[in-house]
Amino acid sequence: MSAIRIMIVDDSPFSRTLLADALQEEGYEIVGEADGFDSLIEVYTECKPDIVTMDIAMPGADGFECSKALRLHDPKAKIILVSSMKDEETEAEARRAGVVGYLQKPIDSENLNRVISNVMAPDSLFNTLQTTGLDTFKEALSQSVTRMTKTTASYTEDIPNETYISQGITVVIGIIGRYSGTTVMDMPVDVAEKMAEKILRREAKNRDEVVAMAAEFANVVAGIACSMLNKKEKALGLRVAPPSVFHGTPTEIVSPTVKLTGCYVDTDFGRIYLSVGFKKGSVLWM
Template sequence: MSATKVMIVDDSFFSRTLIAETLQLGGCEVVGEADSFDSLIETYNDCKPDIVTMDIVMPGTDGFECSRSLLMNDPSAKIILVSSMKDEETEAEAKRIGIAGYVQKPVDGEYLLNVIKNILSPDTLYEQLIELAPETFNEAISQNITRMAKTPVSFEPMETFDVNYVSKGITTVIGIIGRYSGSMILDLSLETAEQIVEALLHRPSKNREEVIAMVAELANIIAGVACSMLNKKDKTFGLRVSPPSVFFNSSSEIASPNLKMQSSLAQTSFGPILLGIGFKKGAASWI
């Protein structure tokens, strides 16, 4: 089995040397080093590491900004924050960005190696979530539209999309937080939304604001029900939803730069509804 390849990002030569020797003693191979934001992406693309250790304090920027840029360059990058600072606020920001682990200086070699091992080990819980999520979210949209609008729902599978998707008119995005972070996308035409409102209220919609409010609430209910169903299957998911963001523009593009979305097309008597769901690893690798 080949050695784990590690890239070290730290503006301190002494810190890079200390971390490098610790890693090498543990059987890792240090394949690259960067001391600033300027050399970060080029070095990463050249050495293609399995793991990146990242200091918080960097000249002209910080480890958070470096990590965001690195994840935009490669969403699968696995980053461990290595810093003398460690508190709830910095930990929360690291998890929000998608940093895989956090080790405090002075670095304990055994602990750092254990974090690396944990990050690179197969994450069976994440794989379980990825397998369960599409069917569960489909079930949630089917249950709620059938219950509220008294109409059946069928589904057409769609290809996983990680490129831009052109909206049909109204797009709602709901963030999902918990052991794994993610997003749910609900997209439908204005005409479809208007027909749903009329079925629910037994009258035509009064204005566009009423239609958009209905779509936001429908998306919120679907996401909440689906997350509750997933939590019942395994409570360690700990999923919760954030307030919906609604975008109205028939030419809007939906993009998921950090997520590969699994999608399906719900066929209703009102019209088609796109449902997209995606999760990424992050907090689950923390120990």
């Protein structure tokens, strides 16, 4: 198997030498070096590296601007930031720049190998999410229906879709972790009212209480599903963001960055729509 080809971008010759020595000691091949923005694209085009290591603090265009320019030139470029700077602001900027890894100086060889290995490894985790994600959310919904209403749920075949028109109350929950994602749960108002009455053991006081029930139910399902996926593979590190709820007039739910796969869930209260999807673009921090 050929060595992984790496290009180093750093304005300091000494820093480039230190990093090149560390990489070569671990068996990586250094195929190019650039000292900043002016030579970045030319060197990258000539050496065609597997990975680019990028310093942040450089005169003129910094590492974030260089990363954005490089990914504009080649959207498939794999960039690992290597810098002594590491805080919430720089991490957020790194994510916006689209880098795939972040190593803090001084570099530990074990962390170096781990990040490079993860960046270059076949994306089996993402493939697992793609193939098992919806089934896991189905199982989490079934468990939640049974525990909270003492009834059961059944499913129709999966439905790939890019847009969805709400039927009454739609809950959208973002998923955070190694891969970001989205889950959508939608139900007619009368279905939500029946579920709320069963869970509360009384009629809901008002529409707000019904909407709150739908949001909490979707949040419970998403949380259980993420926990189940994390239990199977700890590296996923999935967690849920606060839900967004849409209700009232029919709303078109569009997910421009995540391809959702959904299904209809038949319950004693009526039909519920459930969908989930994930996207690539993780950042590996060390």
